[in-house]
Amino acid sequence: MTSKSNTNALKVFPRRHLLTCEGLSAQEINFLLDLADKNADHIRNNGRKRDVLTGRTIINLFFESSTRTQASFEMAGKRLSADVMNMNVATSSVTKGETLVDTAVTLNAMRPDIIVVRHHAAGAVELLSQKVDCSVINAGDGAHQHPTQALLDALTIRRAKGRVAGLTVAICGDIVHSRVARSNINVLNALGARVRLIAPTTLLPSSPERLGCEVFTDMWKGIEGVDIVMMLRLQRERMDASYVPSTREFFHFFGLDHEKLARAKPDALVMHPGPMNRGVEIASTVADHSKSVIREQVEMGVAVRMAVLEALSAHLPGFAEDAQ
Amino acid sequence: MRKPIEKPKSVGTATVFINARLIDPASNRDEPGGLLVKDGLIADLGAHLRRNAPEGAHVIDCKGNVLAPGLIDAQVFTGEPGYEHRETLKTASHAAAAGGVTTIVVMPDTNPVIDQVALVDFIQRRARDNALVHVQTMAAMTKGLQGEEMTEIGLLKRAGAIGFSNGKSSVINTRVMRNILSYAKDFNALVVHHTEDPYLSSGSMNSGEVAARLGLPGISKLAETIMLERDVRLVEMTGGRYHAATISCQESLDVVKNAKAKKLPVTCGVSINHLTLNENDIGPYRTFFKMRPPLRKEEDRAAMVQAVANGDIDIIVSSHDPQDADTKRRPFAEAADGAVGLETLLSAALRLVHAGDITLSAMLKALTINPARLLGLHSGRLAKGAIADLVLFDPGEPWVVNKDLLRSRSKNTPFDEAKMQGRVLRTMVAGQTVYEYAGIERT
Numbered sequence: 110m111t112s113k114s115n116t117n118a119l120k121v122f123p124r125r126h127l128l129t130c131e132g133l134s135a136q137e138i139n140f141l142l143d144l145a146d147k148n149a150d151h152i153r154n155n156g157r158k159r160d161v162l163t164g165r166t167i168i169n170l171f172f173e174s175s176t177r178t179q180a181s182f183e184m185a186g187k188r189l190s191a192d193v194m195n196m197n198v199a200t201s202s203v204t205k206g207e208t209l210v211d212t213a214v215t216l217n218a219m220r221p222d223i224i225v226v227r228h229h230a231a232g233a234v235e236l237l238s239q240k241v242d243c244s245v246i247n248a249g250d251g252a253h254q255h256p257t258q259a260l261l262d263a264l265t266i267r268r269a270k271g272r273v274a275g276l277t278v279a280i281c282g283d284i285v286h287s288r289v290a291r292s293n294i295n296v297l298n299a300l301g302a303r304v305r306l307i308a309p310t311t312l313l314p315s316s317p318e319r320l321g322c323e324v325f326t327d328m329w330k331g332i333e334g335v336d337i338v339m340m341l342r343l344q345r346e347r348m349d350a351s352y353v354p355s356t357r358e359f360f361h362f363f364g365l366d367h368e369k370l371a372r373a374k375p376d377a378l379v380m381h382p383g384p385m386n387r388g389v390e391i392a393s394t395v396a397d398h399s400k401s402v403i404r405e406q407v408e409m410g411v412a413v414r415m416a417v418l419e420a421l422s423a424h425l426p427g428f429a430e431d432a433q
Numbered sequence: 434m435r436k437p438i439e440k441p442k443s444v445g446t447a448t449v450f451i452n453a454r455l456i457d458p459a460s461n462r463d464e465p466g467g468l469l470v471k472d473g474l475i476a477d478l479g480a481h482l483r484r485n486a487p488e489g490a491h492v493i494d495c496k497g498n499v500l501a502p503g504l505i506d507a508q509v510f511t512g513e514p515g516y517e518h519r520e521t522l523k524t525a526s527h528a529a530a531a532g533g534v535t536t537i538v539v540m541p542d543t544n545p546v547i548d549q550v551a552l553v554d555f556i557q558r559r560a561r562d563n564a565l566v567h568v569q570t571m572a573a574m575t576k577g578l579q580g581e582e583m584t585e586i587g588l589l590k591r592a593g594a595i596g597f598s599n600g601k602s603s604v605i606n607t608r609v610m611r612n613i614l615s616y617a618k619d620f621n622a623l624v625v626h627h628t629e630d631p632y633l634s635s636g637s638m639n640s641g642e643v644a645a646r647l648g649l650p651g652i653s654k655l656a657e658t659i660m661l662e663r664d665v666r667l668v669e670m671t672g673g674r675y676h677a678a679t680i681s682c683q684e685s686l687d688v689v690k691n692a693k694a695k696k697l698p699v700t701c702g703v704s705i706n707h708l709t710l711n712e713n714d715i716g717p718y719r720t721f722f723k724m725r726p727p728l729r730k731e732e733d734r735a736a737m738v739q740a741v742a743n744g745d746i747d748i749i750v751s752s753h754d755p756q757d758a759d760t761k762r763r764p765f766a767e768a769a770d771g772a773v774g775l776e777t778l779l780s781a782a783l784r785l786v787h788a789g790d791i792t793l794s795a796m797l798k799a800l801t802i803n804p805a806r807l808l809g810l811h812s813g814r815l816a817k818g819a820i821a822d823l824v825l826f827d828p829g830e831p832w833v834v835n836k837d838l839l840r841s842r843s844k845n846t847p848f849d850e851a852k853m854q855g856r857v858l859r860t861m862v863a864g865q866t867v868y869e870y871a872g873i874e875r876t
Contacts, residue, residue: 310615310671326619351575351583351612358585 122420126238126245129254130295138299142264144416149264149409152188161419162191165222169195170212171248172228177383177407178248178257182225185414189422191222209233213240222425223418226250231288244421252286258382259292261413263300265406266337269378274301279332279373280322281307282341282363282390283352285314289382290341294320307331309363311352328363335373339380340365343390356389366392370400378402447471448864449486450825453495455479457502457815458798468500470821473864478815495825498858501797502813503535503566503822504779505804507625507702508678508750510771512842513559514552515544520755520842522556526564528753528775528841530868533824533857535566536812537753537775541573542600548573548584553592565867566860567822569595569808574613574624580604583613587620595808596623598678601725601770603629603660610664614673623807625676628660628685629725637766639712639727647718649766652727654682661685665692668699676807677701679752681726683736690745700807703737704752705774709781710734710847720761720768721847724752735790741799742791748807749799751778755843773841777848783828783855793828825859832856 121140151159167186171179179195186193196216207215209228213236216224223244226234231251238245249255266273278297284290284306297304304322306313317324325331332338343359353359360366365379379391379401387393396403451467455478467482468475469490486492506529512519522539529537539556541547547556553570560568572594576582586597597617603626604610610626617624633656638644640651661677665688668675680686680701692699706724711731715722722728740746754771761768774781782800785791805813812822836849860868 309619311612351581351609353616354583354585354587358588362587 122423125421125424126247127256127417127421128235128238128245128247130256130259130292130299131254133256133295133299135299135301138260138263138296141260141413141416141420142267144419145260145264145409145412146268148188148415149268149412152412158188158190160190162186162189162222162422165191165422165425167191167193167223167225167418168216168221169193169248170198170216170224170226171196172198172226172233173249175227175248177410178227181407181410182246182248182414184411185418188411189415189418191418194221209237210240213237217241217243223421244424246417246421249288251288252291253288254292255288256292257410257414257417258289259296260417261406261409262293262339262380262382263296264409264413265380265402266378268409269402269405270336273297275303276336277303277305277334278337278339279305279307279335280339280341281328281331281365283312283343284308284317284341285312286344287341293339294322305331305335307363309353328369329372332369332372335377337378337380338365338370338373340385340390342382342384343386345386356386360389364388364390364392365395367395370395380406382406447476447487447490448493449482449490450493450495450500450823451482451484451486452497453483453500453825454497455500455815456794456797458794459502459802459814460816461794462815463794465497468815468823470823470861470864473821475815475817475819475821477817493825493859498825498827499793500815500823500825502801502815503824503860503862504533504800505536505538505808505810505813506534506751506753506775506778506800507538507748507804507808508540508571508704508752509537509775510540510542510752510754512755513543514555518842519757521563522560522568523563524840524842525753525755525775526560526566526568528773528839530565530860530862531840531857532751532776533779533826533860534751534775535822535824535860535862536569536810537566538569538571538595538808540571540600541578541598546573546576546578546600547571548576548578550585550588550592553589553594557593566862567812569593569810571596571598571625573597574599574617575604575609578602580606581609583609583616586613586617586622590620590622595810596625596676598625599627601627603627603631605631607663607667611667611671614667614671614675618671618673621674623674623676625678626660626664627678627725628657628664628680630656630660633659634725637723637727638715639729641712641730643712643715647715647765654684654729657681657726658684658688661688665697665699668692668697669695672698674698675700676747679704679707679726679750680746681707681729681737682733686736686740686745693745700747702748702750703741703746704750705778705781706752706772706847707734708738708741708749709784714847715765718765719847720763720765721772721845721849723765723768723770724754724772725770738785738790742795744795747799748804749778749782749796751775753841755841756845757843761845771845772847773839773843773845775841776839777834777846777853779824779826779857780832780853780855781848784853786828787854821861821864823859823861824857826855826857828855830854830856
């Protein structure tokens with residue numbers, strides 16, 4: 110299986126890095142989702158770890174604190190038998206003033222196979238990828254991209270609904286600052302879903318309709334008849350900057366409660382990339398409702414990250430020997 | 434939207450105004466006729482009611498005087514809550530009734546500032562219980578009017594706030610102003626802005642020859658125009674509904690005209706003071722003529738009048754701003770800004786009509802239907818089914834203003850001892866007479 114899928118990967122997924130969802134084809138995305146689907150089933154059936162990445166080294170380089178994404182990548186690497194190293198940036202040379210490029214060059218000299226990077230600045234992961242010889246996975250760069258999140262969201266939708274094409278997905282909340290939103294817009298559009306953005310104008314990027322979405326500033330209208338409601342996290346610091354006046358007002362007009370959810374399709378699903386602010390963007394009872402697939406999203410996260418690691422591993426030097 | 438707290442309408446007896454000159458700028462009506470009021474609403478009007486009173490109706494003979502929609506004053510400062518010694522909603526409403534004003538929009542510059550839903554409710558309840566006229570609330574657009582954090586525009590609007598203002602100060606932080614205009618647009622909320630760059634307006638009167646002679650630090654017109662220009666750029670970008678509260682000079686007028694030519698959602702107002710007074714009136718440091726924006730040169734005043742006449746300026750406000758002796762009896766530079774104006778609003782505006790600078794109908798338009806449209810009110814017009822908010826006035830009656838007779842709790846009028854021609858005879862709010870001229874004023 111390893112040999113066959115990896116040879117296939119070179120053809121269908123000819124990328125060395127996963128930096129952005131922009132430009133990913135439906136074929137590439139479905140290839141990753143198919144791989145992830147198998148991983149998900151494998152894990153559900155209490156399958157042992159697979160030996161796809163035996164003897165390979167992955168560095169999780171997180172310049173921005175993260176619990177779930179880092180844990181998810183670590184779990185994914187270990188389930189594929191890789192050696193995973195978590196770089197704790199707080200105690201590293203980064204805090205001593207080293208530049209991003211110097212950090213990249215230093216790490217590269219240690220010859221890892223894959224580096225997973227999260228950084229607070231948009232474009233930082235791309236920059237780092239230019240300075241290293243190994244594969245790089247973007248685990249979130251500023252407000253730009255978070256590709257594995259969009260892929261796990263797509264997988265969650267596909268497993269629950271059987272398809273993504275033709276569904277209407279509403280992405281609601283702080284869109285202008287969200288890398289999750291940007292990645293999801295790319296993936297969902299590529300897979301043929303219709304994407305709606307719902308937010309006050311202050312939390313929308315300029316010319317949002319140019320991103321291939323329908324835009325609503327009234328959630329009551331925007332949520333009408335959708336198949337999927339994808340909520341985003343509202344960061345509290347947005348209040349100080351006068352993007353929105355208060356959490357109370359935000360929840361009133363843009364928070365997902367049962368009344369607004371009732372406007373969506375009866376079988377609509379509720380998603381959230383986490384961590385949630387209960388009572389700010391989502392009512393507690395909605396988050397815990399049977400329509401909510403928030404826990405499945407976390408589960409699919411590991412499966413999708415395994416698929417991405419697996420697909421990229423086909424490009425690692427010495428892969429051919431492994432296969433034989 | 435939540436149902437606004439309304440004054441009870443008078444039910445039962447009908448009242449008919451006969452022998453009136455009906456003026457309704459909304460329908461370009463100016464004709465002899467009569468008007469029938471029933472259950473707080475205008476039941477009928479027109480020439481056929483000029484002499485024929487329906488049976489059983491209470492008859493008011495207008496004797497050829499003008500019957501017009503009650504005035505709507507979009508900028509009234511009161512002292513409630515916080516400065517009740519200057520003015521309460523009750524005293525302001527009595528002043529309004531005597532001035533023919535049937536709706537006042539009260540500004541958020543109170544203590545505490547009207548920046549929360551509970552305070553909008555407070556104003557509406559106090560007004561319902563104490564005020565003679567309709568009271569609408571202008572809420573603060575930033576918390577505490579500090580210009581930094583946006584208020585809950587959505588919830589405040591639902592609670593009944595009619596617009597959002599930063600009171601007597603401008604929002605200096607451009608990003609905050611941009612966000613407010615963007616956010617307000619989502620709720621179709623009106624943003625009303627006092628345009629004055631504080632760095633250019635630390636003086637105490639219009640900069641120019643008079644200020645130079647008096648040795649007073651001047652306030653440049655630029656302070657007003659620069660802020661207005663900035664705002665118009667932001668409106669162009671965001672599409673938010675914007676109203677410049679009170680402009681005072683030709684340059685600002687040009688900015689507004691350009692914005693309107695571009696079809697931007699921009700309107701503007703002017704205070705009655707800037708239509709009828711100029712900087713020369715300050716004379717020997719008369720602090721009752723100290724206001725913001727400051728009184729400008731005669732050419733600017735004339736330009737403002739002209740602009741109201743041709744519709745470039747949308748509305749006239751009294752900018753009623755009660756101040757007591759403590760804040761006014763001071764050296765000019767240290768005295769507070771502001772003048773009361775509710776009771777003299779119509780009489781002062783009639784000066785312009787008598788001078789031949791503007792028609793009666795054009796003047797009333799800026800005091801009735803234009804503010805009604807701007808604020809989304811259904812009043813300000815004479816039409817069947819409309820609320821019976823009415824003013825009956827004699828445009829020719831001469832009188833002299835005596836500040837001690839003003840109903841306002843504060844007496845800081847710039848028109849004390851001024852000769853006026855034209856006065857209010859009767860004011861009706863929702864079918865109830867709230868003011869009737871007794872002939873000879875009480876002393």
